[in-house]
Amino acid sequence: MGDVAAGLTAYTAYCAGCHTANVGNNVLNVTKTTSVAALDAAIAKVGSMSFLGTALTAQQKLDIVAYVISAK
Numbered sequence: 001m002g003d004v005a006a007g008l009t010a011y012t013a014y015c016a017g018c019h020t021a022n023v024g025n026n027v028l029n030v031t032k033t034t035s036v037a038a039l040d041a042a043i044a045k046v047g048s049m050s051f052l053g054t055a056l057t058a059q060q061k062l063d064i065v066a067y068v069i070s071a072k
Helices: 004-014 027-032 036-045 058-071
Strands: none
Touching: 004 058, 036 058
C-alpha cells in the first residue's frame, strides 16, 4: 500500500516537472497511473521517463500511485 504524503514528495521530485504539480489537470495523461503496472508501462513506453525505471524504488512507485489516485 502506498503512502499519499510520501507519494506527493516523490511525485514532486520526479514527475511534476513534466506533468505539473496539479494532477487534476491530467497533463500528459498522468491520471492513467492507477497501478504500479500502469506506471511501469508508462516508464517503459515514454523514452524521457526511462530513467525512472532505476531511479524509483518499488515503495516510491506505490506511493506515487497512491498520491495520483488521491489527487484526481
